[in-house]
Amino acid sequence: MSTTTLLVRKDRLAEAKLATTEDQRLAPGEVRVRIESFALTANNVTYAAFGAAMHYWDFFPVAEEGWGVVPVWGFGTVVHSQCPGVAVGERLYGYWPMASAVVLQPQRLTENGFDDGSAQRAPLPAVYNRYMRCNRDPFHAVGSEDLQSVLRPLFTTAWLLDDFLADNDFFGARTILFSSASSKTAWGTAFHLRQRPGLTLVGFTSAPNRAFCDSLGCYERVLAYQQLAQAEGDMPCVYVDFSGDAGFRATVHRHFPQLRYSSAVGGTHVGHLGGAGELPGPRPTLFFAPEQVRKRQQDWGAAEFGKRAVEGWQAMVSQASGKITLQHHAGSEAALRAWHRMANGDTDPAVGHIVSMR
Template sequence: MTDTLLVRQDALDQIRLRSAPDAALQSGQVRARIGPFALTANNITYAAFGDAMHYWDFFPSGEAGWGVVPVWGFASVVQSTHPGVAVGERLYGYFPMADQVVLQPERLRPDGFADAAPHRAALHAVYNRYTRCAADPFYTAGSEDLQALLRPLFTTSWLIDDFLADNGFFGAGTVLLSSASSKTAYGTAFHLAQRPGIQVLGLTSAANVGFCESLGCYSRVLAYDALEELAADTACVYVDFAGNAGLRQRIHTQLPQLRYSCSVGGTHVEQLGGAKDLPGPRPTLFFAPAQIKKRSEDWGADGLQQRLLAAWTAFAARVGDPADPWLRPRHHHGAQAAQEAYRAVLAGRGDPREGHMLALFTAGAAPSGTRPPPAAAA
């Protein structure tokens, strides 16, 4: 049986487990056991923008009104009818919130392959690529949790910093980040803080001001209700991780020197809204794959990879510093625990220093109908 978590597309707080018989493998397909995978505010953004950005299309549920939220994590191949992919291979990539997935590998290389499932052909290639951990320079078995929790967010945050620098920060000297305690926001702040002459201001809830200040990557941290303390003549760029329509209205109204408004996420799901009739620059959605494409053309694929690896190494070392970690992984096993973790993340509850790692199967178990990978590959 395959267990999958389904989320109501028009009511994201409704989540349920569906168990269905395993699909038979066709020639050239592989079945992989998923876990652990990360659950962060980034996944809530995928759900909130599921229709507009086609995130629901990656793993169609087959049930009207219900979708499968994509997640980043790891999986082990437990069954293969593809001559180039062996049972036991460890993979990193984009998976459904489920205990297993069927992939159709194509364009195999030593470091990865693409999923050739017909329904994914029109979707962005960045999300269709699976990395073979044995040949991945980013991978170490002991850091899977940090990789799953931070690597896709890190890439987005690094690209935001690069995009802003590439555009001369639109003539501004201050970058204002909402949802400053979120992983993508503080990843962006980590990189921005290394830019000479750039002030990095974080906006967060009153409860998370202390956490954000403790990170040391924000020049200043303000609670949302203290926005008025920011000088109105501040020339700044706003990077919106919250998607809070009311907050966006306040920022655009109170900061007439706003030079650019960048929309990234939707952590404040209950307060999402449009961007019509706002004073100042029109909010522009940041789409990470577009900046990846530009930099691949500027630097070549190897040049981009080298820069990302160097930046990841520095960021992961700081976040995972045993003496003062920014993030502590917390594991949840089983469907019930996964649903509870999802509801907590959706509601914005919990300690920002905790990162949720999920697996729908119980610890040590494999999905029914498959055999587990060798211990050395797990």
């Protein structure tokens, strides 16, 4: 048997290729998982864009210099097991390579799941190393796995970002500005913030996506990027940047002299990414979701954290129902084409892409 993996050029994200390797015999304690399907979203492009800074390339390293594997979220089935406590046929939700299969080293097994104990993943955030058994996963619902793959990792970031901003009393502001407002992580964040009284949410997006953003019902106002000058500038506000567009970020910092906080979350505008540089106002700060997980689990306890997360997930799924059309891509060549489109920004915010490498 063999495994096919999609490799991405680290310094030119739209450049990708397929590599096939022969499967090796499992060592004691290892399992081989067939990756059934995974979602491909702008969030995965963000993983690649911040791959070096945030160590996303380190989860599934490859030997070929300059190339890497972009992590994705989805479902897999255990097809071989040398690990007591993990049975062949078990279905899992978790963090996978863009590949047809992967070998894991389960550790810290519980009835709900296990962690991958691979040496390269030991120093990486634990939230990415956990694999959930579908039959014990409180987030799992039969018949909605594709939607889970698309929204669940984005929900987690959005839910935690909402909590982070509220935890800091919105840095003394009551207006929240969003770039890439049509991205699923942005409108997931906006959905949760919308439940909090006294906030005004302003979304910036490309002109063709304004109607979609308006249809979401999350933003008080949606403007095309070129219309930024129409936004009232003299008010305390927070900028939440999902695009990573250095030029637009600089424009925001200049237009809003009372900007209280600038949060860097994503990199949907791959061709315009850039550092903070010399900007007026607060220095952009990268939002790191695992740190908020750690803080809240300490504050609330793991059980209460999980309970609140499930409640937030169920509310968001209800809101998203009917707003996303799922599009399937079967086979490694189709996966390669889907990545090329995503990395080049050729996406429809109303579409969720589900990929199977087999």
